[in-house]
Amino acid sequence: MYSLNKKNIFVVIDSIFPQKDPFAFRNAEINEYIKIIKNFKAYSMPIIYPDNDAWFKHSYGVSKLMYKDNKKGYTRHYPKNKKSIEYLDINKKYKFSLAYTFFLGETYTLLPYLESNEIPFVFVLYPGGCFGLNNIGSDKMLKKIFDSPYFKGVITTQKITTDYLIQNKLCDASKVEYIYGGFVQFRKNDIKQKLIYPTDKKTFDICFVAAKYSEKGRDKGYDLFIETAKILSLKIPNIHFHVIGGFNEEDIDITEIKNKIHFYGYKKPDFLVEFYKSMDIFVSPNRPSELFQGNFDGFPLGIDAGYCGVALFVADELNMNTKYIPGEDIVIISLKPQEIADDILMYYNDLDRLYMLSYLGGQKTQALFDLDKQISQRINYFKKFATIEFGKNK
Template sequence: MTGIFKRKVKSLLFKQKNFWQHFPSNYIFKRKHSLVILDDIYPLPLSAFRFVEFNYYLSAYPTAAVYTTGSSFQYLKVFDTVDNVLANHVKGYPEHSVRVFEFSEYRKINADLIYLTFLHNTHHFLPTIEANSIPFVFTLYPGGGFMMNNKEVENQLRNIFSSPFFRKVIVTQKITLDYLVENNFCSPAAIELIYGVVMPNDNFSLGKTKKHRANRENKNLNICFVANKYMPLGIDKGYDTFIALAKKISLNYSDIHFHVVGTFDENDIDVTGYNNITFYGPRETSFFAQFYSEMDIIVSPNVPFKLADGAFDGFPTGGCIEAGIMGVALFCSDSLGQNLYFEHKKDIVIIENEVNNIYDHVEYYYHNPDQLEQLAEEGLNKIESLYSTEAQMAPRIEIINQAMKSSRNKVD
């Protein structure tokens, strides 16, 4: 009987590969994390801004850790297990081997502070936060379940902001700040506006050394669309408009080519017979350096309130900023007037979600390549001033440090 018991214990401890993930080092040795990040996509590099931001925290705080559910992998067309995704990540980041874990609701979390991004994550993890009595800070990005003037979302926000463990919310768009203040969701003192998202810093140098169209062996004008599909036809992202644009341009210009990166494919909208459109599927961050080196324009004709009432994207989208960093000219819609810093036709082209409007802009810059090159360079300079690691991470680190200090002082 004793032998059977020992064999069963051995099987539980050593054959069940997830077992020890319920007991990370801070739990076994009763150590406390400075910061714990709770998420649903990390460590997938397909979400570039999140990947860069979380990696920065892991570097800045030696005792920080990330717990991930992997519940949103499927939306990026990744159907692997969390175990395999974590194992692949650790191959490239061995220093994360005891710092990134699969989340379990049964795990006790011991930390000075919890950090999250997006509404859906914060609302989902709120019971865990409160069960562990840990203060939290979160970033309320556009998307991720956040919709303005939506009763269900309003209830979620009020639950979050009324939590005794809420400390700060970071917003990245002024429209979000105004919405929170005007509707009395929380004190203005608890809101911090940090415009934009975190982007890979190394890519700025790539944009500055980019060969533009006149100097490339292939002289085609390359126009790209980078987004994932969340609704039929991708109307919220303007995918339908982009394909209509490609079809119209192909009637007059054989040397203008179109490129689609993300979870769209040729089956979403019929493109039979149009050989100037290439689909790449969803891609990791490492793909884009070479890709954007050959792109001239990124078109983002996104439309608010289409995915759902009150749903909207940030301006410019993260995909556009990543392209702009690498010297691609930005053609972006802004029907909500979120733009604070960019100048039309100097460092960006503000487009309408309308084929003829975008067609006219593309045609103009097609015939004026020097102006297109200048537009891309000015856009890169503006993005660098707003989205460098220092500009984005320094205020975030300050907010987190203050929240952790307050947490420690209360314990003391």
């Protein structure tokens, strides 16, 4: 092992960045750091397995061959960022001023490497990523990270996470930084003029947007969405349903609505801004603790849609909502398809109310998830531990 002296470099180490087809929140966040921080580098994580104390066994990271292919695709979209991205070499001893990582599972897997290189680090504890409430395995992993002499702090994005860490004495409160929210893939000037039903379009459009992590997408409530769609298709003749993400017509029988449902697969931001201008309602009947004990999603799901002015109809089984006003800028739904359908029908029959809710929800989401606001809060936190040099990244 030989030394690579980069003491003044602030880095992100990530398992999926860069992506061959860049999309989603990590891409948005890391690109901002590249753009505005002069002494910043993004490192792609090699394939690393966790130690035997982890409650999961899968690896994180990519091979160097895949990294090269991903970077080639990524730089077609962001050619100016090429020199700011490297592959983490486990045979080198790095001396970074500060490393920043995402999620529990990924950070835990990197922990031995960070410690052997004596790299101070902070991480963001998003929901998901092997983090579970009242999950013994998850708690042990958290404690091991928090006890590291190189751990400097953790960013939490949901109040439920902040309370859990502090009330269960997993982490000293002084090392927990609560920054609500996350990253959308757009800025305000990307948003398109919303199409209003029935003035601007002939169909009433409802969307479901999620990755597929389980059979029938139970964790995201895809099965409930389909059942709701079947009920609504009998009530609203000109209704259409739209699915973006990891689902297709083979996951659940859609015979009853096959002429009214459309599948798109995963899509990039430039498609989504066009897509969302035609959507009336985003539905997310997501369930906690489906993937593993204590698993949960951030609230609300669908911030990209909400940011673009789509009405958010979302579940909140853990009572995580602290920012929105139900019935004014968001609709909190149950996990019962008939009740979800009834909520949608009520707003369908009062379109003025629906579009006012869409507008107010869009304004609220844009304020909460403003990209510059999210970035500045994080950078101010990083500055407690490292020198951040602003300017063009070379």
